[in-house]
Amino acid sequence: MNSKFGLIYEGKAKKIFAHKDSDKVIIEFKDDATAFNALKKAKFEGKGELNCLISSKIFEFLIKNNIPTHFLELKNNNSMIAQKIKIIPLEVVLRNIAYGSLCKQTTIKPGSVLERPLIDIYLKNDNLNDPLLTKDRINLLKIIDNKELEFISGMTLRINKLLKKFFFNINLKLVDFKLEFGYNSKGEIVLGDEISPDNCRLWDLNQSNGTIVSLDKDRFRNDLGGFIEAYGEINKRINDFI
Numbered sequence: 001m002n003s004k005f006g007l008i009y010e011g012k013a014k015k016i017f018a019h020k021d022s023d024k025v026i027i028e029f030k031d032d033a034t035a036f037n038a039l040k041k042a043k044f045e046g047k048g049e050l051n052c053l054i055s056s057k058i059f060e061f062l063i064k065n066n067i068p069t070h071f072l073e074l075k076n077n078n079s080m081i082a083q084k085i086k087i088i089p090l091e092v093v094l095r096n097i098a099y100g101s102l103c104k105q106t107t108i109k110p111g112s113v114l115e116r117p118l119i120d121i122y123l124k125n126d127n128l129n130d131p132l133l134t135k136d137r138i139n140l141l142k143i144i145d146n147k148e149l150e151f152i153s154g155m156t157l158r159i160n161k162l163l164k165k166f167f168f169n170i171n172l173k174l175v176d177f178k179l180e181f182g183y184n185s186k187g188e189i190v191l192g193d194e195i196s197p198d199n200c201r202l203w204d205l206n207q208s209n210g211t212i213v214s215l216d217k218d219r220f221r222n223d224l225g226g227f228i229e230a231y232g233e234i235n236k237r238i239n240d241f242i
Contacts, residue, residue, distance in 0.1 A: 012038055013051070013198060019081065023185045024072065028079045029055075029194075035221040037129055042220065049078040050231040051196040056080055057238050058166070058195040065162050067155065069191040070182065085182030085192050088144060089124040090133070092152060094160050095176040099201060111212070117160055119153055124180070151189060152181055159191070167202060170237035172215065175201035197231050 005018040008025065012034045017026040029048035034041050052074070059071035070082040095102055098112040102120075121138065122130045133141075138149060156179055167174045177200040180193035193199070197216040204213040214222075215230040 013048075014194070019084075023084055025082055025084045026075060026079055027052075027082055033198075033217070033220045033227070035217065037126060040221070044220075044228045046228060047231060050228070050235050051194060051198055052078045052080060054196045054231070054235050054238060055194040057242060058163070059191075061166055062159065062162060062191065062195075067159055067162070067191060068188060070184065082192075083184045083190065085184050085190060087124070087180060087182040087192060088152075088189070090138070090143060090152075090181070091122040091124050091130060092156050092179045092181070093120045093122065093176060094118070094156050094179070095120065096160070096164065097173070097175045099175055117157060119156055148189060155181075155189075155191070163195070163200075167200075168205070170234075170241050171205040172234070172237070173203040173205055175203055177201065197234055202234065 005020065005026065007015060008018055009016040013030055013032060015028040015030065017028065019026050029052040031043045031045055031047045032041065033044055033047060056071065056074045059069050062069055063071065070085050072081045072083060075081050095118040096114060098106075098108040098114060099110050102108060102118070103110045121133050123133050123141075123143075124130060135146075135149065138144065139146070144152070159179065160174070160177075163177065164174045177195070179191060179195075179199075181189050182192040184190050200216060201218065202214070202216045204215050207213055214224065215234055217227075218224065219227040219230050
């Protein structure tokens, strides 16, 4: 990475560097894998590159379908250039199939197909372990107003329709995913962060016996093995499809 431009922020999976254009940043994807709010950590060579390549292709697909995102272009295999945005401290999770925390917190059985997509919104705060929020709590905290919340929810539903079709075309079932949004220099809300197997739960449809085969971070989270191979398989399928 060019040392001329300084590090702005380092998260669990990415580093954000300044760009010569103050409205842009350079996002470098790390090889670190974390789970359970970083209580579980490991490094996998090539993970950052795979997530960067997968995210860039998905962002390009969404942009072609009129979804505003922070993505501008790929810089190299593990870095992208993006709009500099002020992240809204919310994690927006959309669920098509019940799995993970939803099943631990309710009586819904894992694998249940939901009648309609469920949007859960969490406060982006590691110290508080990203608690689930209500609409009234979002208003109380004055994070965003109701109009912005409706805009984000509507965009999340649109993204879900697009991604379900995108992944189905490469024989993957989109179970759930997490999105983050932010304000760009014009004050517009755009999709930020990344879209990769790190924040999407993806099941392989190439299974004749109905067995659930995860091709996402659950392979690391649940010690299933074949973690980096699963990410590589998704990247290969996207390349073959595009």
